[in-house]
Amino acid sequence: MVKAKELPILFSAPMVSAILEGRKTVTRRAVKPVRGYEEFDNCRPDKAAASHAVWWHGQFETVGAMQYCPYGKPGDRLWVRETWVADAQVDAVAPRDLSQGEPIQYPADGDVRQAGCAMIKPGKIRPSIHMPRWVSRILLEITDVRVERLQDITPGQITAEGVSTRGEAMWGSRWWVDAPDQAIEDARNGFSDLWTSTGGDWNANPCVWVVEFKRVTP
Template identity: 55%
Template sequence: MPEIKERPILFSAPMVRAILEGRKTVTRREVKPQPPEGHKWRGWVVDSTCSREIGTASWGDGTGALQRNSVYARCPYGKPGDRLWVRETWSADAQVDSIAPRDLSQGEPIHYAADGAARQTGCAMIKPGKGRPSIHMPRWVSRILLEITAVRVERLQDGEGETAFESRYIAEGINRIHQGDGDYAFHPFKSEPGPGNWTDPFDAWRELWVGINGAESWNSDPWVWVVEFKRVTP
C-alpha cells in the first residue's frame, strides 16, 4: 500500500470558516513559474514526485525541462489521495507566549482565531495568548485535514460567463445569500443580504482573489492549480 503523503497549506480565517462549514471544497493557487509566452498548457500534472509532458500520457524524465510548445510541471500540492493539513492563525495559552512554536508541549491548549474554537486537551485554557501566524503552526496543532480528490490546471478567469447555477467558483467558499423570491446574491466574506453583494458569483470570486493576491495578479489572468478536496478526520 503506497504511503499517503501530507503537505501543509495555508488558509485565511474566512476560508477556514468556509471549510468548516462545508462551503469550500476547492482552492486555486497560481502556478509558479508561469509558462513562457508561446507555450501552451494542454492538460495538467497530478503527480508531484515526477514530471509528465502536459497533454500526453507518457512520463517525462523528471528534469522539468521545457520542450517546444509543451510544458513540464509538478503540482506542489500533490495528487488525488494525498492530504493537506491546514495551517491557520492560532494561539496557545498566554503563559507560554515566550515559548517558540517548535518548543511547545503537545499538551498545550490551543485557540483558533478563525472561529474562536479551543482545544483544551484535558486542561482549562486560562487566557488565549498572542496570535501566532499560520506559517508557524506545527503539524500537531492543525485541526483540519483535507484529502485531494482532483487536480487540474486552468486560467484564473476561465469560468467567466457561467451562470450562477454552473459557476465553478461557488466551491471556493463563496457565500450564496438568499434574497427572497428564489433570488440569490454572492459575496466572498458576508453571509447576509445588504449592499456590496454581487449578483454574479464570478464578481464575488474576483473580490476574493484580489483581496488575497492583489489586482495585478487578477488582471494578468494567470494559470492556476485547481485543487479539489474533501475534509477527512485528522
C-alpha cells in the same frame, strides 16, 4: 503501493470557516515555475484538464499536470494551517518548543482544543505559517487536480470556493441555472475580490492549480 503524502496548506480565517461549514471544497493557487522547466502555454483549452505544456531543453514537452502540482495528487492529504492562539503564559515560547499538551484556540470560529491543561487566558495571535502539524485540526484529502486559467472559473466553482453569493441565497445550491447574468457577474466579482485580497492579480488571468478536496478525520 505508493503511500499518500501529507502536505501543509495555508487558509485565511474566512476560508477556514467555509471549510468547517462544508461550503468550500476547492482552492485555486497560482502556478509557479518548475525547477528545470519554463512554463509555456500550459493552459490551452485542449491541455488544461490533464497536462502541462513546457519548454524544456529546447523542445516542447507535454507532461501530466499532477506530476508538478506542489499541493499533491488525488489521494494525498493537506493539513490546514490557520491563525491560532496558545495560552498567554507561553507567549514567549516559540511554536516548535510548545508542549503538545498546550490548549489551542482557533480565531476562525473561537473553538478551543483542550489537549491536557485548560486555557487560562488566550495569548497572542500566531500566524498560520508558524502552525506546527500537531496544532492543525483540519485534514483534507485531494480528490482532483487540474490546471486552468483563473478567469475560466464557473459559477458552480465560485460557490465551491466558499464564496457566499446573492444568487445562492436566492436560488439555492445550483443558483446559476436560474440566475440572471447580473447575479453571475456579481459572483465573479466576489471571487475576484477574494483572489486580490490574497495578493493575486485577477486581471493577469494566470494559470492556476485547481485542487478539489474533501474533509477527512485527522
